[in-house]
Amino acid sequence: MGESEYLNESVLELIGLRKRFGDHQALEGLDLKVPAGSCYALLGPNGAGKTTTLNILLGFIEADAGTARVDGVDVQANPAKARTRIAYIPEQVQLYPRLSGFENLEYFHGLGSSEAEPAARLRDCLNQAGLAEGDCDRRVAGYSKGMRQKVGIAIALARRAPVMLLDEPTSGLDPQAAWELNNSLRSLAKQGVTMLMATHDLFRAREVASRIGILVNGCLQQEIDPAEVAGPELEARYLQEVQQALGVQA
């Protein structure tokens, strides 16, 4: 197998995913592939089905139809095995309020990996995520939303998984932290980590992603190579897609 072939191989593969909640069709045959070592940004209005897609990849909800593969593992068949390949930053990072940020990281990380990690490396992850040194050992009960988000990012970074799923990772982050996160993601991609990121931040998506998909009503409307479009044009195309799709529906 040649190197270029390997790079083109899809680590995340979604084929014909469908999911219905009651009488609402959340996903309507979603096809999506993310090659190894690249970052895919999923844009779309609220309720488009971004979180649902990530939930299916995590095995938290079962798709009605279609296949989801993570690093070659069929999620429906073996969700536990698929999860061992994934690091995940949820839409809302939830932590144990009575533990400190560091203790939370230590706990989540310790449970997720078989080998013990030196405390110094875990602290590095917190720093990399942008949490101030002085905040690491305070109880999470006193954290701001962005501080919690940073701990969530640190948990995902520490995991060193081949796949990273991010659900609006920059929500609540100050610009400085968002910028640092983008740097981290770019260096992760260089290390071969495959990323799928749901986001509303067009600007950051263009900076970090190697491919952008616009999801509306559970359907991928358009895929864009960010290298080929400028910021304003991306926004225009996004708005056009959304309005068109919603207009068609109405």
Added chain:
Amino acid sequence: MIRRLVAKELTELRRDGRVLGSLVILLLLGMGAGFSAWQQARVQHQAWHAASDGEHERWLGQEAKHPHSAAHYGVYAFRPPGPLAAFDPGLSPYLPVTVWMEAHRQNEALYRPAQDSGSAGGFIPLSPAIIVGTLLPLLLLLLAAPMISGERERGTLRQLLAQGVRPERIVLGKGLALAVLLLLLLLPLWLLAFAALLMTGAQGDVLLRWLLTGLAALLFLGGFAVFCLLVSACCRQTRTALLLLLGIWAFGTLVAPRGVMEWAEARHPTPSALDFRQAIDGGLADGAERERRIQARAKALLRQYGLDDLDDLPVNFNAVRLQEGEEHGNRVFDAVFGELHDGYLAQERWLQGAGWMAPFLAFQALSSGLAGSDLLHFRDFVDSAEAHRRMIQKAMNDAIYLQPETDGRRYVAAPELWATIPTFDYRPLATADVMAFYGPGWTALIAWFVVPLLALMAVSRRLAP
């Protein structure tokens, strides 16, 4: 990994001041209740010792008299506190402490039955058994209800699962953390009880009872903890889990005991005092059988000695009349009382069986049984006292039998005769007999541990975030 899960749970609980506070309060309550119950048992024990000795002295101090007068002189039998009465006074406070032993007086009306305990002013003394049976489950419930539902509600369960943690492991970690807490609560009480037992010189059988009581408490509380986790694992919200468990707790400890007691009474009704008295009086009044036996004895004796007149016999035929009268009374009482006692024991067994419905009932039955403060022990005591009474009557009548009153003078026995009667030295039932009676209670407790455990294992494999 399991160690990490347990350590985190314990850290969180430790940092939650409320948990620490309630643990300390419960421990203090348990120790206080244990101490006061122990004091009470000790006082009863001392009184029992003193009174038993005093009674025997009084019996020995009788002047020379006719043995039947001595039989009517009577003595009290004192009931010692159960071996573990300090842990569980059970029915003891509602049952008589003494039984009067006199000629023709089978132990009547002393048997205050179970239903009295329910109506005794509604005051329940806070014994260690009550604390273990009702308050510890309440604490466990408050700790366990949010354990899984809370993580689900907060979203941390999702994050844990996303880390690739196997859900069974998460549940196991919670269970072990609860187990550690449970041991922290139970061990001090258990060891204190052990120290108290050693101080009073208990050994062998009593220590076995102590061991088994601890086992019953562990089974009961462990099963309840597992049940709480099961409910927590099935609920989306902590509030739901809490409400459900509180309802179940209230039903099991407040509603069920009352209801089941009434149900038991309905199944095995206690005869009214009037019916009971009538059955006894009717039986006693019907002296035909007694007369037949006396005639048969008379005929046999006359034939044996080749005489025609009872007054010529070299033995005292009055003794035969007295003994036959005694035995007639015994038969009537054995039949009527036996039925009453059996009815009570059937009720008691029914209560144990109801342990299938609420494990608290099974635990309560077991703990009072092992403590020796249940009806089973009381019946054994009453039976022993009655046997002792019969032994006294038999000894007195036998003495009379050997002294024919041919010259018309009444026989006067020397005080040496009184000394042939041993002290009434009651020993509680052997633990093996107690265990045999409480088989259904143990089975119910074990089932209440195993079934929720199996269900929890099944649920935890498919734990949804």
